[in-house]
Structures are given as structure tokens and as C-alpha cells.
Amino acid sequence: MERVLITGIAGGQGRLVAKRLARDYAISGIDAARWEGHSREVTFHQADLRSKRVEDVFRKDRPTAVVHLGLVRHQFDEKLRHDVNVVGTKRILEYCAAYGVKKLVILSSSYVYGALPENPYYMDEDTALNVSRHYPEIRDLAEVDTLATAFLWRYPEIRTTILRPVSTLGYYVHSSIGAYLKLRYVPTVFGFNPMMQFIHEEDVAEAIAVTLETGARGVFNLIGPGAVPLKVAIRETGGTAVPVLETIARDLLSRLFRYGLYPFPADAIDFAKYPCTIDGRRFRAETGFEPLYTLEETLRSVRR
């Protein structure tokens, strides 16, 4: 039986992927956090991705496939976050090359394209990763993506796949967008209501499984069942949109973020103003993947 190593396995998405893959593969997992009461089928290692212990896992467990989910998304400390994500990913890529891993799936994000006013509605995979132009706090995401893309071309013998999913919603996943939509009163920017795409967490897990099955190689956008305006999403998840003038919102957010009271810096506002919607046709053509959850089901999954 092939063995899959999942990084970030103790997170919501990690557990779902582990559960989905456990049918067909032996599962190893690494996470910096503890995972109590995990299934006995999973070989779990608690370790920081930057530590040397990770290499031992590769040496002992000998995974033939790696699913890299171990990226930090909510973190006030920008430097730490950058370090964990970029250095951690670098290490994983090195070990994949050194220990004969055959398949590698990296879960990046559609946010790497950035939310810009001149964005076309459906950005394909060749669009520049513009996020750091207006939102330097999450440039580590773009950097991880770039590292992985370089790896993809440097090691043609390893089937590397970079998935860039849209905003992921669901019961288990702690996504920023999920936290935002679950607020009772959801601040929005006055006069703006961008289209947003969503995908259910189970569909992300399914897409990863499909990728391993089909051995698709390359960079792929991963979309869910469609797009709705932000305010429709807020309504469907049971919140009330509260439009705030942009100048006030920026000022308030930058203060709250500085004092560690709110997890989004002011630059995140662009994602509530401009579309960051992507074209998912390439992945569908390559793997035949279709999301199982409809738009309503996806939005209802985070209904408060």
C-alpha cells in the first residue's frame, strides 16, 4: 500500500484529507499542534515543519506521496508566519527530492492572484501572482506558490501539483473567510460588493484525492460550484452586512490589527472590494473533477 504523508494533518482540512485518503493509502501525518484521539491507522508525528525531526519522518515512514497543507494562515506575527510557511515548505520540498517521493500536492490559494480592480473575472493559472502588490502581509503565500512552481519544473520526475482553491468553507476548516462570514454583523466596504467563489472543504479533500489518483501534474485553479456577491454570501450564512466607509474601515482595521484584536490587516480590505475570481476549467479538463456540494450547501455549511 502506498503511503501518503500529510503535513498540517491536525487542522480541519488535514483531518478531512486524511479521512478521505485512508481508504486507499496508508497515512502518516505531521503537525505542530497535538492531535488527540486520532485514528490508529494514522501514524502521527508532532513536529514543527522547520525542525530536523521532519527528516526522520521521511526517512522512517518512506512516503511515496506528500500532501502539503501545513501552512499558517492566521497569525498576527508576520515574521513568524513567513518563516513557518516559506522555510517549512522549502524543507518539505528538499526532503521530497531526497527521499524519492513520487507525487506531491501543495495546497496554495486563489488569494495569490490578489484582489485588484483590473482583475478579469476569470483569471487563469498564467495570471501573475499580484497579491503582494497591495497586500504584503500575505506575500508568503505567493512565495510558497512560487517555490513550489520552481520545484515542479526542476524535478520533472516528481509529479508535483499546485492547487489554488477559492475561499474554502465548512465545519472543520478554520478559514479567514469562514470566520468573517460567521460574524453576526459583517463589516463590508460601502459601495462595493464583489463576486466571490466558494468551495466546500470536502470538495477540496476530494480534489486532492482525485489529483493523487489521476496523477495530474501542474498548477491548477480549483473552483467550487460558482460565484455570488459578497453580500449574498453574508445573507446566506445568516449575518447582516454593515457597510462602512472605506477610510474609516482602513483606519480602524490597521489599529485593531496592530493591537492584535482583529486578524486582518487593513490591506485585506481589497478582498472585500474587488473580485479575485478564477477560472477552474483546466483542472476540470485534466481530472474530470466536479464539486459535489452546491453553492447553497457550501454557504449553509457555515450558517451561524
Place this chain on the structure above:
Amino acid sequence: MRNGDADGAGATAPASTPKRRRRATAADAGTAPPVAVPLAPVVVPLSPVAAPIAPLAAPPRDGDVRTRPPLDEPRDGSLELHEVEPPSSLLNLAIDTIESALSGTFEGFAPDVLRELEEEVAEKIAQAPMELNFYGYDPWGFNTAVARRALIVTALMYRYYFRAVTYGVENMAQGRVLVISNHAGQIAIDATMIGAAMLLEGKPPRIVRGMGEYWLPTLPLVNVLMARTGSVVGTPKNAVDLLEHGEAVIAFPEGVRGMNKSFSERYKLKEFGLGFMRLALQTQTPIVPVAVVGSEEQAPSFGDFKPLARLLGMPAFPLVITPFPFPVRYHIHFGEPMEFRGNPNDEDQVIEEKVEQVKAKIRSMIEAGLRRRRSIFF
């Protein structure tokens, strides 16, 4: 002199205008469950406070047995409607009231003419080919409910202010089509008038997809209105996606150069950009040339105040002599579709030749149109 389906000023309502709907009142609330009444529009305001955002809808009167598909229904077959919900809190109500006021809802103080027009616009939108999701949005953010309200303003201007006359609308092909027109008049009213012509006179009606300037999405409210009425930012990817989806895309190859030209240059076509031709070649899309006569006199300008334009981040700041456009009469001429074949990545010279054919066609249509009209205002 005039084309068959452009009936003068269009001031007389078409014979097929459906019976006017009764105004929704508080008494209607709760009298009929939304789905139980066959053939009725599916939304009934649930409480008096819902009135500002609810579309004009009420159960049909006795004997009213016209068969007409419900207008607000998402066209995926489900009867559940998610567009309009009663406001759940005072805050919600306030926001909805402001938003509906800004997007031009006429209910409550609308004279009959307006309500008839709203019904006509709604009906035309319902006939236009479109792909809407469960929540009533198309992949580019078009929304029937918002578009209907916004397009009434356009339709009013089309019918009663500019009293537009449309010629040759039957030249609008089915499926993907690139509409190319002259551009003038300081603000892009010509685009909305062509849109209104295609919606109100088109057979079938079509929603035209505008390609906006890059700074439009940065304007509050404007960006939302733009998306909900079917326009997008004018990037090549958007244009290709829309055309491949079978939409009608409108482009003005003169761009700002044409729109903000001064009065002395009226009806002199400015330099055409080449992008539209490359796009047509790449996606093998027929081009429908359009000549708009009238727009070029609507707002005479005697110059461009460049420093202020730069300060405001606008492409130009025309010095106009009138705060509102003059009530000139619009004459919109649709030409026969032109097909081009070739390599979209050819050098500029080759593309220019093809562009010149389109430009010449539009120029001759403008000249014919100018000869034909009796005065600027009639």
C-alpha cells in the same frame, strides 16, 4: 424613411403591453403564499416595510389569466426565490432603503408610465438569453432584479429624453457578437442607449456587455451597478470569456479619445484601437458596426482640463457648456455583420487594414445618418 420596428418616438405603448399590475399594498401581505398562486410572480411583500425593496408584484386579479413566465424566478427550475427577503432588522431596513433609493426604485411614487416601462424592461430581460445561478446571478455578476431597476432609467432616457430611433436592429446576430460603435458625448450615454436599443427593440432582446475603463471598478456603487447590469472591466480575458460564452460585447475602439473630443470635431472618427479586431479574429466573432447619430451633440465641450483630470484620476476632464446632456434625438444605426478571418497576432499593419474596413463602414453609416435626420433635436 424609418425602419419598420422603430416606431417613431416609441411614445405609444406597444399593443402587447400586459395589463398593469396592481400596486402591492399592505393588504396583500399574507393573502397568498408566494408559490401557491399559479402564474403569479413569485414574490409577495410579506410586510409593509418590505415595500421599498420588493418588486412590483401582487396576485393576479380575477379573470387575469394571461400566461407569462414568472419574472423573478431563478431559471434553474426551482421555485424558491432568494433575491428579496424581508429586512430582518432596523439596520437592514435602513441599508436596503438607501440602496434601493440609490439604484432607482420607483415604487410608491411611480406614475403609470414608469410601471409599464418597468414591466416591459422586466419582460425583455426575462426573454434575453442568460445563464443564472441559484441566487439569480450570472458568472459575471449580472442580476435580473438589480438590472431591471437600473435599466428603467436607461429605458426612460431612451424613450422620452433622447427619443431614440433604431434602424437595422435585425442585423444583430444570435450568439457571440462584437458591437463596434463610434463614441462621443463626454459621458458614455451612447453605450447605454445602444444597450437599451438591443434590449427594447432586439428580437430576441439581448443584454449588451460593456467593457469598462480600468478606473470604473474603483468607484463605490458604480462598480456594483456596472457588474449587476452586465458590464465588466475591459481586460482581454474578460472579453474572450464573454464571447466564448456567446454574449454580445460592445467596444468603442476610439475609447476616451473619441468620447472626450471637442464639439468642433463632432462626427470625425478618431484613431481606432486594434484590440477589438485581434479579439474578433481570435474568437472568430462577427462584428456588427453601429453608428450613433445625436450623441456627438449632446454635450458640447471646448477643451480638456488635464491637470484636474489627473488630480481626480480620471482619463479626461472635459470643459462642457451644459451640466446635463442636451435632449438631442438619438439615431442608432446597426449595420450588417462583418466577418473577418486571419491570424490575431499579425503585425499591426495587417490588422489596421481590417480595422480600416470597419471604420469606413461606420463612417459611411454616420454620413448617411446625418443626411437622413432633419435636425439635431428631431
